Amino acid sequence: MLLPLSLLLSQQILIEVTALPLYQQAMVPTYAYSSIDFYSPLLGGGSMLDDAGDGFGEPLNVIISGLSSPEVLTEDGIINFAKAIGFSEECLGIHLGAPQSANLGDGNGWVNQTIELRQDYGNSEIGTCLETLIGGNHFRVFVQNGADALSGALFLAVSQEEDLEEGHTIIPDGYNIGRDKLASLAVGTTHFDGLTYSxxxxxxxxxxxxxxxxxxxxxxxxxxxxxxTVTIVDDCS
Known part of the structure; x- marks a missing residue:
């Protein structure tokens, strides 16, 4: 059920938006309830922390806007975009550990991650096997697609992790570092498998x-x- 406007107005969350690069920051106020980039999970009883299964959660620190090209906002689409910025599926398709879940306030409740993608060290076929051994950046994908907040946006839990010997725990400041590394790889023009992204x-x-x-x-x-916001600008496939 959609929240009534009167309730939303009473729970406005003022969001400050700053354009990258950081030295050119310009504040632009907007309201989560009126955005079509995404809907704030907080307004629908959700959380900006996922559920890691131990009473704690990992921050949903990157959002791929619902205003991105629709082809990007599918499972195949995010995989291809991930490969364009240096990430790929897990080593040999094997996932170690239980999936995490997130409540994006869209009426679907707590839903398991759609996919987990890892840094591939320049090799989209087997590079994530190296990440499994030596650590690196990785992210989990959650889709905001419930009837109460149907933005289509992808919420990512991004973090930089230690190597296998350290049990893939998160490095100090690993959530901020992982987010910033992913963003720096994504911004601008990238391409993979016949698609060019801006x-x-x-x-x-x-x-x-x-x-x-x-x-x-x-x-x-x-x-x-x-x-x-990821836009497909050239499709040569």
Whole structure:
């Protein structure tokens, strides 16, 4: 059921949006309930932390806008875009550990991740096997597609992790570092398998709480979520 406008107006969340690069920041106020980039999970009883299964969660610190090219907002689409920016499916298709879940406030409740993608070190076929051994960046994908908040946006939980010997725990400041590394790879023009992407980024505050309360591994964050808008500008396939 959609929330009544009167309730939404009483729960406005002012979000500050800053254009990248950071030295050219310009504040542009917007309201989560009126956005078609995404809907704030907080307005629908959701959370900006996923459920890691241990009473804590990992921050949903990157959002791929619902205004991106529709082809990007599918499972195959995010996989191809991920390969364009240096990520791929898990080594030999094997996932170690239980999937995490997220409640995006869209009426679907807590839903398991759609897919997990890992840094591929320049080899989209087997490079993620190296990430499994030595660590690196990775992200989980959750889709906001319930009837109460049908944006189509992809919410990503991004983090930089330790190597296999350290049990793939998150490095110090790993949530902020992972987010920033992914954004830096995505912004601008990238391409893979006949598709060329143009990506812009904005930094948003007001969704994630800064600090470490409720955050997995007790690793604090700066409270920033990066919004990516990914547009397919050339299809040579």
């Amino acid at each position: 990506t812009t980024a904005r930094n948003i505050t007001g969704l994630l709480a800064a600090g470490s309360v409720g955050v997995n591994h007790g690793i604090g964050t700066d409270g920033i979520t990066t919004l990516l």
